[in-house]
Amino acid sequence: MKFKRSSGIILHPTSFPGPDGIGDLGPEAYRWVDFLAGAECGLWQVLPLGPTGYGDSPYQCFSAFAGNPYLVSPALLMQDGLLKREDFSDRPVFSPTEVDYGQVIQWKLTLLDRAAERFKRTASAELKREFDVFQQDQSDWLNDFALFMAIKESQGGVAWSQWPEPLRQRDSRSIEEFIRKNQENLQRHILRQFFFFRQWQSLRDYAHQQGIQIIGDIPIFVAFDSADAWGNKELFYLDENGQPTVVAGVPPDYFSPTGQLWGNPLYHWDVHRASGYAWWIKRIKATLKLFDIIRLDHFRGFAGYYEIPFGMPTAEIGVWRRGPGQDIFDKIQQALGDLPIIAEDLGEITTDVVELRDHFHLPGMKILQFAFSSDATEPFLPHNYPVNCVAYTGTHDNDTTRGWYHSAPEVERDFCRRYLARSGDDIAWDMIRAVWSSVASFTLAPMQDFLNLDTAARMNLPGRLGGNWSWRMPADALSAPLQARIKAQNTLYRRSVGPEPVVPPKKPTY
Template identity: 70%
Template sequence: MSFKRASGILMHPTSFPGPDGIGDLGPEAYRWVDFLKETGCGLWQLLPLGPTGYGDSPYQCFSAFAGNPYLVSPTLLLEEGLLVRTDLADRPEFPEGSVDFGPVIQWKLTLLDRAFNRFLQTPIPAFQAEFAAFQAENAGWLEDFSLFMAIKEANQGSSWNNWPKGLRTRQKAALNSFRQQFQKDILRHSFRQFLFFRQWKQVKDYANQQGIQIIGDIPIFVAYDSSDAWANPDLFYLDEEGLPTVVAGVPPDYFSPTGQLWGNPLYRWDAHAKSGYAWWIQRVRATLKTVDIIRMDHFRGFAGYWEVPAKMPTAEIGQWVPGPGAALFEALTQALGGLPIIAEDLGEITPDVIELRDRFQLPGMKIFQFAFSSDANDPFLPHNYPANCVAYTGTHDNDTALGWYQTAPDVETDFCRRYLARSGEDISWDMIRAVWSSVAVMALAPLQDLLSLGGDGRMNFPGRASGNWTWRCRPSDLSPALAARLRELNTLYSRLEE
């Protein structure tokens, strides 16, 4: 599938301003779309939208299909009569520039429960019909997910491998008994999903009307503690007790002497192949309802992945195992038509990864920050980009452009200044200009780089267990002057979305 020349900003909805301690899908989401429109950008990239668990990471979700209920906007629930003003009277004081997840989660769940109780007590016919239609349309994943979350809740939030055996192994009698006893709790989780997808669809429709396409994100692996692994144990390497026998990671490299032990369960690709990759087709189809373009995280894992025996303390001991390769993407193409997919092809890339990416003409990723540790032949330097790639100043996993510049070795920052023919005084925008002026079909930067923020604006430190994903922008950040400055670059470099 070919893409048109465009530009965009990486900004996750949790980072919007707003009074409830975390960005949401209310007025600030629409203000954000309006800001993007003013800049002339045609793309908005975000992180996975799933329900986050331990560590608040969007890459470790309780489901590959569900949405994050913490993003539901109380302001919109108030407008629609599911909340009343007194429901918001006990709102805590939240910090403006960051997300304090503990208190935020407590507050958002309190509001969602109030909305659910009002829905039950004061039925709104239009809502009821819409909710019933949502349940029917999404039954393929929603029933398992809502049941999973209700059982998890009834077991004090513990991981599913610690549940009573009948529930852990999905014995029919145990599940039926639980459904009868906890019917309302299961319904409550379905209702939260209904609210999320209802609000998200309105935001996406508005963005599309403004000529803006949304780039979403599919993490290759699912979390072990997810409804996906619990409901489909035959699709993963799990033993009879439901515990992983092997897990995902990446081997030791220059940056990490012991590798990275991710701990996600690994797919039984032979079982997926037997079903014609039905679960993956369902997953990608569901994601394409919520976004326009998908960034496929850890793309190299489809060619080959690092398999670590379970219970290993690090990722040092493991082996490379072939992934599904072209067979998966052939099945997706056949089921879905064109593949609006960006391949996250960073890290140690082998010829088979490049061959798989190019066979399906998927654009890869180029990160400008990575360009200065070698010489003029470095593939991350703009003069070496192919047109069919997506270029970034940096991503959510990198430091900000300024943060990188302030901490990189002198030899790299010297090369950077010489390459850009700039003093480095306005390094974030110098790097943005270099990426925008390149031949890359898409050019993107995190909002933090447009704001010239240092390392304190960083979104994620890979390998750090907590304290990530907290950055939020302030209402004054999205200024007309900033929009005009970016619009000028879009105009100069033929990336303007009219």
């Protein structure tokens, strides 16, 4: 699919300001969309929106289909009459600069439980009808996800591989008995999903009215402790007890000298192939209901993936295996047509990865921070970009541009200054300008770069345990001067996207 020349910003909803300790889908999200529209950006990129599990990572979710209940806006629930002012009387004092997930999760689930209780007692007939339709529309994953979460709660939160064998193995009689005894808990999890999807769809509709497309993210692998692995064991390399035999990761690279040990179960691709990749087609279809464009994370894994024996302490020991290749994309295309997919083709890229990407005319990714360790032939330098690519200053896995520049070797800093013909005193905006002026169809930068923030604002350091995914944007960040500066770049480099003429939509307020 050919992308129209435009630009955008990477900002995950958890990073929005707000009073409840974590960004959400409420008023600040709408203010963000207004900011993008006023800057004439046509793109907003987010990380995966699934329910986060281990390490609070959006790349380790309890489901590939469900939404993150911590993103549900209490302000919007209040507008729906499902929360009252007295429900906020015990709100903790939260940090405005970072997400304290332990404190936030406890608070948000308390509010969601209060909203669920009020929904049962006082929800309008219209809202209940919406809920019924939602349950019907999402029935192919929703009930199983709610069951997984309810059992997990009943077992103290441990991974499903540690559940009693009848539940671990999905013994039909045990499952039926659990469902019969836990209707209220199951309904609670289903309601949380209803709240999330209802709020996200309203926000996405508003973004469309403002001329903005949303780029979402599909992690190639799912978490081991997920409804997907528990409910579809045959699709993964798991032993008779449900433990992985091999796991995912990447060998030593730019990010980590010992590689990255992700620990996700690996796909049994022969089983997927025999089903016509039915699970993957369902996953892509569900994702396109959330986003307009998909960034397919770790695209190279479809050509070949790195297999690490289960139990290894690092990713230094492993072997490369052949992936499904062209076959899976042929089947997806036959089922869903040409798709708006961005291939995340970073890391160790071999000829087969390039051939797979180019066969389907998928744009790859160019990261400017990677460009200055070589010479003028470096593919990450803007003068070498093809039109059909998506160019970034950096992504959520990189340091902020300012942080990168101050920690880079002097030889790279020197090359960077000479290439950009700049002193480096305003390096984040110098690199934004270089990316925006390129021929790349799409250009994006993290919000941290537009705010010229240092390493303290980094979103994720791959391989680091803890301390990731917690950055929050300052409440006064969306200023008129910043918006004007971004708009000027979009105008100067022909990336401006204006909204379609529409009836002014209703925005939520506190």
